[in-house]
Amino acid sequence: MSTRIDICKSLFTCWHKKVILSWHENIGIGMPKINEANTAQRLETFIKNKLKESGLDGYVIGLSGGIDSSLSATIAVKAVGSKKVLGMILPYLRSSDQSEKDAFKLADFLDIKAEKVDISPMINAYYEDIEKIDNVRAGNKMARERMSILFDRAFAKNLLVLGTSNRTEICLGYGTWHGDMACSVNPIGMLYKIEVRAMAEYYGIPESIRSKKPSADLWPGQTDEGELGLEYEKVDRLLYKLIEEGVADRNELNEAGFDDNFIDKTIMLINRFYFKRHLPEIADLGLKKIPDKIILSGR
16 A cells, blocks of 8 residues: 555644645545555556566456546556557446546547447347346446456457456445456555545546546446445545554544444445455365465476
8 A cells, every 4th residue: 555644643733634624625534645656656566567477468448437447547558558558438328428438538548549349239138128127237237248348358459457446345345246346457446435536636637537426327327426325535534444443443433423324334335245355255175275376396
């Protein structure tokens, strides 16, 4: 993670309060501001090294027109160059036209090649009448269809699939297992959503992408915060306390401004979707863990 500024309770003087309030608009009270330049350097080095280790030719990423995929793509371009990053735009017939426009705008901004594949024929071939299908079920199917196309394109062009899930989504399980959460490497998985916004501003990603409401664009009018029932800025602050600071005392969380319903809903999501943060569980029969690599000694 990036170098962080420790904010101690004993240092809450008027001057420090002004500093904290100056962070509130983009970072949120209760979370230290990230060092954008240091974070960018670490993420770009990660992407550059992973490509070198793989021996492959570049990255492919699904461009949704949203801030997360825009940031991941930007980091990759800064790390390995625009010629080694391929953007895929994968709309369904009821996807927002604006999302597609923003995806192409991002591709132009980064000077990367962008290919469009309409997933409507694949989805409609499976569902006889999608209007009768639960929105979440259909959305999961679309997410997995898109990732299937990305991995197929990766195989065809000798590329790695670039991930786009941020730390907030990973914590809350807000994503489709083996869908948008699947990837080869993920540069933004340790950035909370409000940190994604800060990094997107640092990189100069178009304001129209940065300022719009986050949405997976799974159905008309869908927004991330509406579906979650949680505001990103507030839940990020709670997640930071629970995970990074290790606060496990309900009274302390209440004193920090979080009510019991908000705390309970957040923890429920973390606990319910823990499996999305792991590979599928394998029944333990007492055998040794399979090593990542085997290196023989001798000649």
